Amino acid sequence: MVFTLFAAVIICTGAALEGDYYHEQLLTFIGIFTLLAVGLNMLMGYAGQISLGHAAFYGIGAYTTGALTVHLQWSPWASLPCALIMAGVIAYIVGKPTLKLSGYYLGMGTLGFGMIMHVLFREWTTITGGPNGLVGIPSLSLWGLDLSTGRNYLYVVWGCVLLTFFICDRLVNSRVGRALRAIHYSEQAASAVGVDTAKAKLQVFVFSAVVAALAGFLYAHMVMFISPGTFTFLASVKLVAMVVIGGMASIWGALLGATFLTLLPEHLSVFADYEMIIYGGILMGVMIFLPQGLTRGVLDIYEKFRAKRKGTVED
Numbered sequence: 001m002v003f004t005l006f007a008a009v010i011i012c013t014g015a016a017l018e019g020d021y022y023h024e025q026l027l028t029f030i031g032i033f034t035l036l037a038v039g040l041n042m043l044m045g046y047a048g049q050i051s052l053g054h055a056a057f058y059g060i061g062a063y064t065t066g067a068l069t070v071h072l073q074w075s076p077w078a079s080l081p082c083a084l085i086m087a088g089v090i091a092y093i094v095g096k097p098t099l100k101l102s103g104y105y106l107g108m109g110t111l112g113f114g115m116i117m118h119v120l121f122r123e124w125t126t127i128t129g130g131p132n133g134l135v136g137i138p139s140l141s142l143w144g145l146d147l148s149t150g151r152n153y154l155y156v157v158w159g160c161v162l163l164t165f166f167i168c169d170r171l172v173n174s175r176v177g178r179a180l181r182a183i184h185y186s187e188q189a190a191s192a193v194g195v196d197t198a199k200a201k202l203q204v205f206v207f208s209a210v211v212a213a214l215a216g217f218l219y220a221h222m223v224m225f226i227s228p229g230t231f232t233f234l235a236s237v238k239l240v241a242m243v244v245i246g247g248m249a250s251i252w253g254a255l256l257g258a259t260f261l262t263l264l265p266e267h268l269s270v271f272a273d274y275e276m277i278i279y280g281g282i283l284m285g286v287m288i289f290l291p292q293g294l295t296r297g298v299l300d301i302y303e304k305f306r307a308k309r310k311g312t313v314e315d
Helices: 003-015 021-046 055-071 077-100 103-123 150-172 175-187 187-192 197-223 233-245 251-267 269-289 293-314
Strands: none
Touching: 003 021, 003 150, 003 175, 021 150, 021 175, 021 233, 021 251, 055 077, 055 103, 055 197, 055 233, 077 103, 103 233, 150 175, 150 197, 150 251, 150 269, 175 187, 175 197, 187 197, 187 269, 197 233, 233 251, 233 269, 233 293, 251 293
16 A cells, blocks of 8 residues: 555656656666665664675676676676676675675774775776776667656666565565564574574675665666766765665655755855764764654654644543
């Protein structure tokens, strides 16, 4: 029911914005960041494993499809499974040793991976185009229908978001989801009751990487140009902020966090030089005053208001 309503809202919003290219593009970017945030939320919010290099998988998805379509003239749809598999395989190789770490050490490990990938994106000029970026990435089309126009691409992106939300919802409410939550609260206790913690953490790490690669694929074929500056450490910090601000262990919180931090720069463009400071300040404020994120915070405020109003009426 919730997903049907969500789909109806997206369809109606797309129809209402027809011809308004700016807001169509803005809503499409929110969808791409929502994909990134919900994948990272599965890793951080449910499994309790921090990642400071998630933008690397975003870049792997974008550069894989970009290289295949530009250099080898592949169809974008043929490059999609390659981008997802590439991100999944790299996540498996990186996650196997890295996820043995925990806390700050895990954060530093994923940060190192993100930095390595950023250097690779910048220096492997024959494939990635180097600092100048990769140009000439084709737009998407399906059965002769041009998907590069604002509303069509908006529906493609949000269709992927809806599908990802559905998959995440099924995972969270399954045995896998219960195992991830057990790991989050106490890895030792989860292991004691028979949860294969190493396997579960690796699975969710690979899953989050594949979702990020899907977002990278959609981003590359939307802007038709990619450069290393999009996949920096700051981008990873922004994704972590989206998860924390929206609410960890909340699928819908990822949507709220992505929306908030995508719209925020639109209204604070004059403070672009202080972007990191602003994100840091927002993170500190949320952790102090709304430690469970905006989603839970708003619900708590609403519940307190209802309880107070009910008490007033009874008096």
